[in-house]
Amino acid sequence: MKSSTETKLKGAQASPENKKRYAAEVAKMEALGEKFTTNQFGKVSVGAFASRCEFSRSVLENGALAGQFTADVARIGLATVDNLSRLRKKTDDKQKIANDLQKQLNLKTAEVEVLRKKVEELTKRVRELQLRDTDSIRSLEHMLATGERFFL
Incomplete structure (x- = not known):
């Protein structure tokens, strides 16, 4: 469980912690052979991945990890099977x-x-x-x- 000081980190203070969690989650996905999940429009589900990393989606969309996230999505790919069966x-x-x-x-x-x-x-x-x-x-x-x- 997180201490109260960890949950209150914001901005530049939270960035190193976010990067660690992001890197760990990407490494875990690669080790398991998983791909990024998609939303109903067939695009990467930013919110789903952000919640796995325990931070807000804005970190992946506008923050320091935005470029890295885009590159990792292109490199690892998207899981589209769920959308196909749903459709x-x-x-x-x-x-x-x-x-x-x-x-x-x-x-x-x-x-x-x-x-x-x-x-x-x-x-x-x-x-x-x-x-x-x-x-x-x-x-x-x-x-x-x-x-x-x-x-x-």
Whole structure:
């Protein structure tokens, strides 16, 4: 565990300690054959490596170790397997969603077709009833005017 004086080191005082931890972590990675982890965009995960070294990401981005970090990333390389499998899983999930939506679309399209046919039949029936009603009105008017029944 760190003493309270070590945790309070900042700036130039912390730089030698940061360099030691950085060098130890890089040596450990090389010994184990590990590569730098990547973020969701396929770039080096600066924050993940900084937390392994127990300092903030700004030390690697803007501090004295920025140039060394860039060179070490280029030399050691990036671990991209995790992103590839993550992207495959994401693609599979999206494909499943797309298939489910396609099935729903097909069902709804079939329902719409059934309803269109029903509307067509009902529209035809309404026209027939309106025509019959018109004929009944003519027949009634003829009967009232002449006193005779008229059948169509």
